[in-house]
Amino acid sequence: SQTIHQWPATLVQPVGSPLSLECTVEGTSNPNLYWYRQAAGRGLQLLFYSVGIGQISSEVPQNLSASRPQDRQFILSSKKLLLSDSGFYLCAWSVTTGYGYTFGSGTRLTVV
């Protein structure tokens, strides 16, 4: 069966520090992968999506970047965190239109 792993679950980082969040998928090949951010009291904002290794599309200009070094690995990064980067980050995968997404358990990032 397919599973998605996301870590860490919580993270507190000082302003200006780097960030690396990792997401891995098991049990499927060539998934579409997504990073969403959920800020307090707001909906879900699509940050990045990837349809294959090394293929990254950014939905919004921001302080973050994403990479897909392997088929089932998706990494969200920042060189210098801002206070506004705080939020709940969710990774998700899908395989085809109409299938919907399967989400990871999320990472709560607090930038202090």
Add this chain to the structure above:
Amino acid sequence: AQSVTQLGSHVSVSEGALVLLRCNYSSSVPPYLFWYVQYPNQGLQLLLKYTSAATLVKGINGFEAEFKKSETSFHLTKPSAHMSDAAEYFCAVTKVNTDKLIFGTGTRLQVFP
């Protein structure tokens, strides 16, 4: 462009009462529509989805939703609320020619004893 609107950011019901969470969509083509549930500090879990088969879709935990093209709606219902239904619910529509989902802003459901 596709979009979804969830009417009511907060809905409160008594245990055993009908749950009705509203979702209206905008789409230039027949849409794929989804309802997700999110419990505190967790990811989103798929409740149900409409993909142009039956207009009445049954999901997990006793929820169902009816696709009404004439009303551009996909409201989520459950006949009898349970305390464990307290969570945030998101409606979503697929962006045309992609599998990217566009989410509504969510509705927080509270269930009182």
